Structure formats: structure tokens, C-alpha cells
Amino acid sequence: RAELIRGKHGVEIVSDHDQGNGNIRFPVVPGEPRTVTVQVQNRGTEAVTLQRFQPRHQSRELSFSDEQGAVQGQSLVLHPGGTYPIRVRCLTTCNGHFSTVVFFEFTKEPDESFSISRYVAAVAESQLAKDLGPSAPFQPYEASLQRLVTVITEDGIPPNSSLHNELEREIPLGTYQYPKSLKDTILLGPNSSASSRWAAMRSLLEAPLQPENYYQKFQLLLHLEEIQMEVDIRRYDMQDVPMVQDRALLVLDVRRRVPGVAESRPSLLRGDHLFAHLSSERDHSPLVQYKGYVHSVELEKVRLGFSSKLLKKFVNNLKFDVTFTFSRLPLQVQHRAAVLAMRRGLFSLLFPSASCHKSLFPGPFQPRWFDRKLQSNEEQCRAVTHIVTGMSRPAPYLIFGPPGTGKTVTMVEAIKQVWTCLKDARILACAPSNSATDLLCQRLIKDIAPQNVYRLIASSRNYREVPADIMPCCNWDSEQSSYVYPSKEHLKRYRIIITTLVTAGRLVSANFPPGFFSHVFIDECGHAVEPESLVAIAGLLAPMDQETNPNGGQLVLAGDPKQLGPILTSPLAIQHGLGTSLLERLMLHNPLYKKSSGGYDPQFITKLLWNYRSHKAILKIPNELFYDNELKVCHSDGLDIRNLYCNWEELPKKGFPIIFHGVCGEDQREAKSPSFFNTAEIEVLLHYLKKLLQSQGKGNCPIVSPKEIGIISPYRKQVEKIRKAITSLDRDLQKVPNIGQLKVGSVEEFQGQERQVILISTVRSCSTYLQFDQTFRLGFLKNPKRLNVAITRAKALLIVVGNPAVLSKDPHWHSFLRYCMEEGGYTGYPY
Structure with a gap:
């Protein structure tokens, strides 16, 4: 790019609206041309010919003109000292970028040709968009070189x-550190002295997962993730930050300097630690660093506990x-689990091939349902029945629960029925997050x-x-004000x-007798x-096992593989x-869980089909794209x-509760954050948000509290700017009661x-940057699971704000966009 924008042979391209770096940018007002x-200036000593003036793509809003037809393809001689003006006109009906x-293509005698380019942008934006603009120019992250220095650590x-x-x-937990040679292999790459180690690593990574390589492959994958976590967390290191004392602890204020911490990046939990050294001593050797818990x-x-020294x-200050560091405990318990799976021969659970066809329940299962609504849902009843009778064992039983189909309701009912009907059953119920685990507990203690x-x-x-x-x-023991184990x-x-x-790892360490838990x-x-x-x-x-564990070994997994998976780096x-x-x-x-022409085998898996959440118009595209069009709207x-x-009067088409509002905005970044934001989209979001909250009871707008509205964006910086x-910026919204209950977050936070x-x-x-996004699983494009989760959070109204030209390049978004246009739900930027 630097070569393309540079003036050559005395020819310069100038404008009163130059922003530097080849950018010409000027403000416009919608509706006003x-x-x-x-x-084009020739400051050289020889004549040059402007052979061609060529916009890379046609823009509806921008047009170019000149006196002698250069824009139409006429060549034009520019003598030394000469200047030739080209006019840029913008007329837009809406805010945007x-x-x-x-490209200006020139020739000069004898037969030399050269080009100069400019990026021309007209920007129509409100005061809000200006206020939300970049706080400082974007600076790409550069990892600082680590000096080799002797470090003395004070605990x-x-x-x-x-x-x-x-x-x-009773069962020890190893450290499971990755070998230094693995990190060297990754840093040096395939074309290096480590090429044989690289080839061995690739061979294991590319081999299909099977009992013979189960532990080795997961050990390697977990090591790779940890190495990347170490690299990523360095972005959050801080310099020259003050601390203040609070009794025996020091207090570090992290939010202003580490924008991601409030969103658990880096995650800081009680018991974690970080390292700090005096800024004034950063060049000392040996360097004294203090470990703060x-x-x-x-x-x-x-609040951090440092040494008395x-x-x-x-x-103060x-x-x-x-x-920063991260807790290795989750990695350690996962490594140990992979070792134990191999040692304890869990492969009939992990690579199941058949069922023993042995029922845990004598006679037909005729339950007294705790949740009466299940009786009218054939799939939920079937799943619970198969789980209680245990007919899939030793194979796990799967509940495939698309959005809003009552997956957790089904699992909770199954736990209650196992607890009631199988008096010797002992149950461990788990989920990845505290919130999902709390929900299981809340629903179980109702009955x-x-x-x-x-x-x-x-x-x-x-x-x-x-x-x-x-x-x-x-x-939690309130008398001791601490957790007890x-x-x-x-x-x-x-x-x-x-x-x-992860906390189930504590139970593993305790070494419960084999078969103590009959159900997980x-x-x-x-x-x-x-x-x-x-x-x-x-x-x-x-x-x-028919001989040693005939009544146990039931594993039940619930989830949806079409929604977002684990968050990895x-x-x-x-x-x-x-x-x-x-x-x-x-x-x-696994063949047991494959769908055949007759559907899934109910002995091993049930797909829930009745959606209790979304309006049929909102459900239509996810149903077609991800669920074989099998989901049914529950009346x-x-x-x-x-x-x-x-x-609602804001709908482009009554009866169709989806709005796709097209915006031609600008990808922006600021300071040292690599995350994108788009102020033009925030303007449109706030327009609708105010209509929803301020028009309640008017224009067919129902009364809705802020906690019933969610705003989703895949970029952390956009989430920050919307908040x-x-x-802080919109005075009308600040006055809305309970506005703090309106959640703005990533797709992952809404799953x-x-x-x-x-x-x-x-x-x-x-x-x-779309390839960058795809590589690092960012954004919506090339990540259909993220699109699926975002759309299916909505019960009654879905408003999508985005650039149709960019989104339509993705086949899944293209389907959604076409659907909105065909149904009359599209508005905004003409497309």
C-alpha cells in the first residue's frame, strides 16, 4: 500500500480533506449533496499523461466528474507545474461510511507507466457516532522482547x-507441564531443525481419535491450548500502574487499563495470583518480583496479598x-481425566459400539411426572423413559436439544425420575458453568x-x-464465612x-469407591x-458391566452440537x-448416534422437536439451516x-417480527485493542432501543422492561461502545428505570x-479482515453456530443491524438476508 499511495515522478494527489496515509475523508449530511x-499536480520537470482514472468499485453514493473527460476514459497531458481538478460528489439518504x-494511471516518456491510489470516503454521522469514535489511533499489538534477567520471587x-x-x-493431581521442546517446535515451525518433531506432532494431530491414541492426543491438544493461553495473556500485562493499601492488602484498579478484565479476560478469581515489580526497578538485575494472591x-x-517485605x-500510589497468570487447575484436572480414562478402560463409554439391552426397571415404566407439561411432549417423555430404564448402557444417552426445546427441563425430569424410581441410584449432575449448574440445582430442589x-x-x-x-x-458455611469441603x-x-x-475433580481426588455413582x-x-x-x-x-456393575454406568449428555462449542484460543x-x-x-x-432415514435411534439419542421460545418467523431460517426443518412451534x-x-409500527411489514436494517458503516479500531467497532450501527441500534422503551403502550408497542431486551455483538469493543x-452518552436512555438490567454482551454470554x-x-x-476473523473464529461470518445462537435467543422480536453487501458473502447470512427481503422485513441502506 505504501508504494501505491506514494507520489512519483513529481506527480502528487492532494485534497483539502487529506487525512494522511492515502486517505481522503470528508463529512456529509444525509439528503444534502x-x-x-x-x-492532480505535476510538480516535476517533465510532462506526464493521465491515461486512466479508475474507481475500484462503483458506489451508489459517490460519483466523479471533471472538465476534460478523464473520468470517462479520456487521456490528459499534465505539463510541469500544471494542476488538474477532479470533483467527488456524494449524496446519501442515510448515515454511514x-x-x-x-487509481490514477500515468505514463511518461519514453514508455514508463506508474500508478497512484487514494482511498476516498464520505462520512455521514451523528454527534453520538462522533463521541463514540476512536479514542486514539489504532496501534497493532507488538509483543515486547523479553529480556533475559535473573528474577528473585517473593511469595x-x-x-x-x-x-x-x-x-x-487420595488420587494425586500431577502438574502436567508441557515439555519445552514442544513450544520450541511450534515457534520454529516445520521448516527448521525441529522438522522431525513437527512431523511427529502433525502425525498425532491428524490421526483420528481412537482408544489407542486417546490420552496422547488430548495431552498434546491441551498443551497446545496452554501455550497459546500463555502468549495471549501477555497482552494484558500493565506498566506504571499505581496500587493503594487497604489494611494488609494492596488494591489494583484493573478496568481502566485492562479493558477485558470485567469480561473475565484475563480471568481473575480468588486464589489466583499475579506478579508485580516496582516500575522504577524494571531494568534491575536481579529483578525482585512479588507474587500477589x-x-x-x-x-x-x-485485592491482593503480597509479602510483608x-x-x-x-x-500509596x-x-x-x-x-498476569492464569489458573492451571482446569488444565490439570483435564489431563488427569484423560490418563484415568485410559487406565480405567472407559472406552465402552467413550467409543460405544452396542447396548447390553438390560433394563434397570422391572416391568413397564409408568411414571408420575413431576412436570405435567412433559406428558404432551412425546420426545421428552421418550428421552426420560430411556434414561430411567438405562437401555443404552454402557453407551451414553444423548439429549439433542435445539434452542428453546426444553433440554434442561428434560434432563431435570430424568434426574427426578431416577431419584424416585431407582432407590439405589446415586447421581452426579454437572455443567460447565456455575450458572448452568445453579439452574440444575434450583430446578431439582423444587421437588x-x-x-x-x-x-x-x-x-x-x-x-x-x-x-x-x-x-x-x-x-458455604455462613458461620465460618467460608466454603467447606x-x-x-x-x-x-x-x-x-x-x-x-472442573470442581468434580475434587470428587475424583477423593477416590469414591468404583460404582458409587450410578448416574452422571x-x-x-x-x-x-x-x-x-x-x-x-x-x-x-x-x-x-453385566458381572461387576450391572445397575450403574449410565452417562447422560445434553446439548446442541449446532450451537457454540467451547471457547478456545x-x-x-x-x-x-x-x-x-x-x-x-x-x-x-459414532454409528449409534447417526441419523438414518427413519430418524435417530431412540434407544441412544432423542432429538427434541417442540420449540417453546420463538415466533415461527424467527425460528424459520435456523430450523431450515441447522435442524433439517424438523422443529415445530409449540402453540x-x-x-x-x-x-x-x-x-409494532416500526416493523417494515406488519405480522413479520423481524427487522434487518442495512447500514453501510465503517470498521474501526482504537488504541491497542485489536477488536472492531462500528458507530453507524450503534446509532441505528439506539434508535430502535429508544422506540422500544419510550413508545410503550403507543403505536402498538407493548410494555417491555430493559431486562427483557438483549443486545448482542460478536466484538468486545462494540459491546463496550454500546454500553x-x-x-453515559444518551441522556434519554439514562433516565429509563432499570436500564442497568439491559444486557449487552457477546453471543457466548447469551448462549x-x-x-x-x-x-x-x-x-x-x-x-x-474476514480471513483474520475466520482463522481466529471471530465475528459472525464463517461461524454459522454463532449466527444460530444469536437469532434463536429472541422470543417475539428480532432486529439485525449490519452491512448486507458483506454479510451476503456468507451462505448462511445470505439465506437469512434473502428471507428478510422476500418477507418485507428489510429496511435502511438500499441494497
């Missing part, structure tokens, strides 16, 4: 570990350089007395985040234990990498299968909230949730 001039690249003070821990640790995290303030010399259920929570969790209704059955004997009294997948249920299994699901299985669930690990959950792998590669008795917005616009109204900002308006 504006013309600016670009001058309208641009093209133009800090961990948080109060008076927690009552009687839970045995996280005692608490409250919004942007992190640091506290003695500390004064002393400046530090801070290096099962809390003294029969134990919710085991990790000590790193802030107890204030634990829902009040599960406090009576969890391990009862002995194995104590935990054996409970027939239902509920934990996150994993909800949201599609969100977890396979070794994470394995933590709740290996060492806790013995496979069903290593492209190499993603490419070779770490992003494929256990549920998805079984459905993709409601009485007032159906799915129809609330069908007559800022709502809470498993629903709202009456969903607004989506797609952000991307330029094709330049």
Missing part, C-alpha cells in the same frame, strides 16, 4: 485458607509493572428436599454470586451431588471440551478437534408473548438465555 475537489479506492499471602477441608485427596475481585478492584516499603441434594461450589467463587435459594444445600463419608449421605465439571448427567455438554466432560466421568463413573488445537465436544464427536462419528394457551410485536452509549427482544449488531463492513 456535497462536492469536494481532488487535485461510503467509500471507494481510486505473597494466599487468601484465608481456614476453609474447612475434610475432603480426602487474589483475595477478592469486586468489579474493577482486585513489600508492605514495609509500600507507599507506588507504581508497578504487573504480569426434592434440599437435604437430599448437595451443591459443591469451588472456593474461588464469590459467595455473593450464589443464588439465595440454593444456599441451604451448598457448601466435607469428608467423603459425609458426601456419601447425599444421593444427588451437583458441581461444575452433564447438561450443556456441547460447551465443554471433551477432557472437561471427562473430569466428571473418569474416576467417578464405572462403565456398566489455539488455532492449531481448534483445527485438530479440541473444539469438538464429547456430545458432538459421538453425533458426528400457547392464552396470551402468547411471541406475538406481542406483530403490529457506553446507553449508560442458554432468551429475551423477548434481541437486537444484533454484526459490525463488519469491510471484507479486508
Whole structure:
């Protein structure tokens, strides 16, 4: 690009609206034509000929003209000292960013030719868009070179570990560090002295997963992910940050300097640690660094326990350089799970080939349903029946739950029926996240007395985040103000234990007798990498065996492989299968779970079909693209909230509660953040948001509270800017009661949730970085699972704001866009 924009042979392209770096940018107002001039100057000593003036693509809003027809293809001689003007006219009906690249092609005697280019953009934007614009020019991230320096580490003070821990640790947890040679192999690449090691690594990565390579392959994939995590976390290191003292702790204010921390990047939990050294000593050798343990995290303030040596010399606002770390515990328990799977021969669970056809239930299963609504849903009843009778064993039973079909309801009913009908059953119920695990617990204790259920929570969790209704059955001890971990004997009294997948590792360490747990249920299994699901299985669930374990070994997995999988950072690990959950792998590669012409085999898997969430218009495209058009809209008795917005006056077409508002915006970045934002889309989002919140009861707009509205965007910076616009810049929205309850977040943050109204900002308006997005699984394009999750969060109204020209390049978005246009739901930028 530098070569293309550079003036040559004395020829320069100039304008009053030059922004530098080959950019010409000028403001316009919708509905008012504006013309600016670009001058072609010959400052050289010889004549040159402008042979051709060529815009790279035609723009509806931008047109070019000149006196002598150069724009129409006429050549033009420009003598030394001469200047020739070309006019650029813009007329737009809406706000946005309208641009093209133009090429000026010249010749000079004897037969030399050369080109100069300019990026020409007209921008129509509101004051809000200007206020949200880049805070500083974008600077690409550059990893700082690590100096080789001797480091002396002063250990800090961990948080109060008076927690009552009687839970045995009989099975050790190794460190499972990656070998340094592996990191060297990755850094050096295939064409280096490490080429033989690279070839061996590729050979293992590309081999299909099977019992013979199960542990080795997952060990390598987890190592690759950890190496990438180490690289990524360096982006969050801080320099020259002040701390203040609060009794025996130092307080670090992270939000202003690490924009991602409030969104758990880097994740900081109680018990984690970071390193800090005095900024004034950063060039010293040896360098004294202080290890600080996280005692608490409250919004942007992190309280840290450092050594008394640091506290003695500390004064308020002393400046530090801070290096973040991440907890390795989740990686360690996953490594151990893969080892235990191999040692304990769990392959009839992980690579099932048949069922033993042995029922756990004598005679026909005729349950008393806890949730009466299930009786009218054939698929839910069938799934529960097969789970209780255990006829899939030793193979796992799968509940394939598309959005809004009651997957968790089905799993909870199955747990209740197993608990009621099989008196010897002992159940472990898990999910990847605390929120999903809490939900299982909340729904179970509606019908099962809390003294029969134990919710085991990790000590790193802030107890204030634990829902009040599960406090009576969890391990928080309010008298001691800490979490307690009862002995194995104590935990054996409970027939239902509920934990996150990682915290189930504590139960593995305790070494419960083989076969103690007869059933393991994993909800949201599609969100977890396979070794994470394995933590709740290996060492806790013995496979069903006719001789040694005839009544146990039932594994139940619920999820949706068409929705988002686990969040990973290593492209190499993603490419070779770490992003494929256990549920998805079984459905993709195991014949027992394959769909045949007659559908799925109900002995092993049930696909839920009745959607209770979305208006039929919202469900139509996801149903066609991802679910073989099998989903059915469940009709409601009485007032159906799915129809609330069908007559809203803002709809382009009444009765069709989807708006696709086309915007021709601009991809922007700022300062050192690589994340994109698009202010033109935020303007449109706020227009609709205000109509929803301020027109309640008028224009057929129902009354809706902010907590029933969700705004989704795939880029962290766009999420940040939307929040800022709502809470700081727009005075009307600031006055709306409970506006703080309106959630703005990424697609991942909304998975498993629903709202009456969903607004989506797609952000991307330029094709330049789409390959970058695809490589790192960013954005909506080339990531159909993200599109599926975003659309299917909405119950009654879906508003999508995006650039139709860019989105239509993706086949899934193209289908959605075409559908909106055919149904009359498209508005905004003419397309």
C-alpha cells in the first residue's frame, strides 16, 4: 500500500480533506449533496499523461466528474507545474461510511507507466457516532522482547485458607507441564531443525481419535491450548500502574487499563495470583518480583496479598509493572481425566459400539411426572423413559436439544425420575458453568428436599454470586464465612451431588469407591471440551458391566452440537478437534448416534422437536439451516408473548417480527485493542432501543422492561461502545428505570438465555479482515453456530443491524438476508 499511495515522478494527489496515509475523508449530511475537489499536480520537470482514472468499485453514493473527460476514459497531458481538478460528489439518504479506492494511471516518456491510489470516503454521522469514535489511533499489538534477567520471587499471602477441608485427596493431581521442546517446535515451525518433531506432532494431530491414541492426543491438544493461553495473556500485562493499601492488602484498579478484565479476560478469581515489580526497578538485575494472591475481585478492584517485605516499603500510589497468570487447575484436572480414562478402560463409554439391552426397571415404566407439561411432549417423555430404564448402557444417552426445546427441563425430569424410581441410584449432575449448574440445582430442589441434594461450589467463587435459594444445600458455611469441603463419608449421605465439571475433580481426588455413582448427567455438554466432560466421568463413573456393575454406568449428555462449542484460543488445537465436544464427536462419528432415514435411534439419542421460545418467523431460517426443518412451534394457551410485536409500527411489514436494517458503516479500531467497532450501527441500534422503551403502550408497542431486551455483538469493543452509549452518552436512555438490567454482551454470554427482544449488531463492513476473523473464529461470518445462537435467543422480536453487501458473502447470512427481503422485513441502506 505504501508504494501505491506514494507520489512519483513529481506527480502528487492532494485534497483539502487529506487525512494522511492515502486517505481522503470528508463529512456529509444525509439528503444534502456535497462536492469536494481532488487535485492532480505535476510538480516535476517533465510532462506526464493521465491515461486512466479508475474507481475500484462503483458506489451508489459517490460519483466523479471533471472538465476534460478523464473520468470517462479520456487521456490528459499534465505539463510541469500544471494542476488538474477532479470533483467527488456524494449524496446519501442515510448515515454511514461510503467509500471507494481510486487509481490514477500515468505514463511518461519514453514508455514508463506508474500508478497512484487514494482511498476516498464520505462520512455521514451523528454527534453520538462522533463521541463514540476512536479514542486514539489504532496501534497493532507488538509483543515486547523479553529480556533475559535473573528474577528473585517473593511469595505473597494466599487468601484465608481456614476453609474447612475434610475432603480426602487420595488420587494425586500431577502438574502436567508441557515439555519445552514442544513450544520450541511450534515457534520454529516445520521448516527448521525441529522438522522431525513437527512431523511427529502433525502425525498425532491428524490421526483420528481412537482408544489407542486417546490420552496422547488430548495431552498434546491441551498443551497446545496452554501455550497459546500463555502468549495471549501477555497482552494484558500493565506498566506504571499505581496500587493503594487497604489494611494488609494492596488494591489494583484493573478496568481502566485492562479493558477485558470485567469480561473475565484475563480471568481473575480468588486464589489466583499475579506478579508485580516496582516500575522504577524494571531494568534491575536481579529483578525482585512479588507474587500477589487474589483475595477478592469486586468489579474493577482486585485485592491482593503480597509479602510483608513489600508492605514495609509500600507507599500509596507506588507504581508497578504487573504480569498476569492464569489458573492451571482446569488444565490439570483435564489431563488427569484423560490418563484415568485410559487406565480405567472407559472406552465402552467413550467409543460405544452396542447396548447390553438390560433394563434397570422391572416391568413397564409408568411414571408420575413431576412436570405435567412433559406428558404432551412425546420426545421428552421418550428421552426420560430411556434414561430411567438405562437401555443404552454402557453407551451414553444423548439429549439433542435445539434452542428453546426444553433440554434442561428434560434432563431435570430424568434426574427426578431416577431419584424416585431407582432407590439405589446415586447421581452426579454437572455443567460447565456455575450458572448452568445453579439452574440444575434450583430446578431439582423444587421437588426434592434440599437435604437430599448437595451443591459443591469451588472456593474461588464469590459467595455473593450464589443464588439465595440454593444456599441451604451448598457448601458455604455462613458461620465460618467460608466454603467447606466435607469428608467423603459425609458426601456419601447425599444421593444427588451437583458441581461444575472442573470442581468434580475434587470428587475424583477423593477416590469414591468404583460404582458409587450410578448416574452422571452433564447438561450443556456441547460447551465443554471433551477432557472437561471427562473430569466428571473418569474416576467417578464405572462403565456398566453385566458381572461387576450391572445397575450403574449410565452417562447422560445434553446439548446442541449446532450451537457454540467451547471457547478456545489455539488455532492449531481448534483445527485438530479440541473444539469438538464429547456430545458432538459421538453425533458426528459414532454409528449409534447417526441419523438414518427413519430418524435417530431412540434407544441412544432423542432429538427434541417442540420449540417453546420463538415466533415461527424467527425460528424459520435456523430450523431450515441447522435442524433439517424438523422443529415445530409449540402453540400457547392464552396470551402468547411471541406475538406481542406483530403490529409494532416500526416493523417494515406488519405480522413479520423481524427487522434487518442495512447500514453501510465503517470498521474501526482504537488504541491497542485489536477488536472492531462500528458507530453507524450503534446509532441505528439506539434508535430502535429508544422506540422500544419510550413508545410503550403507543403505536402498538407493548410494555417491555430493559431486562427483557438483549443486545448482542460478536466484538468486545462494540459491546463496550454500546454500553457506553446507553449508560453515559444518551441522556434519554439514562433516565429509563432499570436500564442497568439491559444486557449487552457477546453471543457466548447469551448462549442458554432468551429475551423477548434481541437486537444484533454484526459490525463488519469491510471484507479486508474476514480471513483474520475466520482463522481466529471471530465475528459472525464463517461461524454459522454463532449466527444460530444469536437469532434463536429472541422470543417475539428480532432486529439485525449490519452491512448486507458483506454479510451476503456468507451462505448462511445470505439465506437469512434473502428471507428478510422476500418477507418485507428489510429496511435502511438500499441494497
